[in-house]
Amino acid sequence: MSSETNGTAERFAIGISFGNSSSSIARINAEGKAEVIANEEGDRQIPTVLSYIDGEEYHGTQAKAQLIRNSKNTVAYFRDFLGKDFKSIDPTPCHNSAHPQQSDSTVAFSICDTSSETPNTVTVSEITTRHLRRLKQSAADFLGKEVNAAVITVPTDFKDAQREALIAAANAAGLEVLQLIHEPVAAVLAYDARPEAVVTDKLVVVADLGGTRSDAAVVACRGGMYTILATAHDYELGGAQLDKIIIDHFAKEFMKKHKTDPRENARGLAKLKLEGEATRKALSLGTNATLSIESLADGIDYGSTVNRTRYELLSGKVFAQFTGLIDQVVKKAGLDVLDIDEVIFAGGTSHTPKIAQLARNIFPEKTTILAPSTFIGAINPSELAPRGAAIQASLIQEFDKEDIEQSIHPMVTATPHLQNAIGVEFTSGETVDFKPLLNTETALPARRTAQFSVPKEGGDVFVRVCEGVREIKVTKPEPKPKEEKTKTEDDEDDSDFDSDEEEEEEIRELVWKTEKPIAELAVKGVKAGSKVELMIHVNADLGLQITAKEVGGQGAVRGAVEAPKA
């Protein structure tokens, strides 16, 4: 690795997650752990909002509060407009703030950002630059150091034009963008970088539940390297929908008492939105939450409470959409819930306890659900993306720009992945068992070693290296004579989940089946009770090197398998 500091000013990089609803900044602290930085208001999740009063700029929570009284000069939910054409954007989230408009080929906002009365047209790129400049300043103030570089997280479906626009906007804010990384991968990295984490081969579903949109991705982790197998997006699903449920609930209650609908008044609705969101967040922590708004409509003050059970009852449908998104992405990857080892919940809405519990029901016991309500060691879902970005930033900040660029592009696309798993076949009597050593979707070249215990009596050991595929074995339960089975349980796949709660459910399990043999080896004269170590190395051209030897013994059996002819 060449890490010369060729005279240029030293880089100081942070991790930034830039979202539609909120953004965060993170760095690696002295102990080498990722840490999310709070801004001067003490917020770690800084609302992505900018507001102007008399030429003065407000940012974050302060700007968000201006959505009530100064909505015309407040810009929010603009991340997804960046680098896009006016026709292709969905301006719905901006109903209660400055509206996006067409300006040449980009999107702009007409706001009074100076002390003069006439509004200026400010492009979304410029807004982004101002927002990033404030984030950078907050980080610099906290760290007491000039921050000049960053790794920024982006959704997986961000187009090249959006990436370029983001890089340009960041450069204009005085930030060198070292790399743009994908949000789900940042979340996986945030978990994998914990000291207690071990690098394993696993399939992870990352559910990023945001404010105005939600994304899900299936990531294959193989030897610490990540490959995205499938992604799914829902641009209408998020915390805002849950807020709406709370808002409607309270608005109806208000109407019963006072005969006016606070939602019909723009300011009343803005107040309900702001307070409703706070109430929804409180319900993620406590089982009861209050809402109180001064002068909600017609000058009437309003206060009420709601408990979690009621909220969960009202939100059942929306919660089902979240789990539906997770289900959808697993299917899209051509996988089954049984294949998934971990589910990582990221994004602010992932704090909702019920969503994680519902996910718990979908997945088998062995799947770890990484959310605050289901896993004690879970990391705050809101902090995953910025932490991942900070870790990546610390890894590459010493590299030259060229180095980073070279490492990022051609390498990535040119990596072949294993189609089938490679492992060892065990035959004991009638049953044939298969133990995968290199799993499917492992990036090549790769190498794995494993130890196998030999038969008790020792002697000569035969190792058969095979390719394997996993299958799902469905064991139908013995139908109980009493119940009328045909009506309750159709044999269709779709009805699987509906019928899960009934007592006699199908038993579904993963079974490995050997597909085709690759090589056979014999290790002779192994002592009783000893172990045989097997190493398989797969080249990028699919050639194999296999080595087997007795643990502690001398002389290994070696061999190579040629690459298949295309």
Next chain:
Amino acid sequence: PSLPSGWSADKDFKAVGTVSAATQRNLEPVGPHFLAHARRKRHHRTFSEDERI
């Protein structure tokens, strides 16, 4: 598993098949393991060469 009787091969090793074709996928350029992978690939090193350095 024990050695089946009558099995023999040159140097106790026999290649019987090949691996199925690989699928081309994009790796995510993130994390320490990827960076190590990228380093190996750019300098055309193998695992063991990389370990020695």
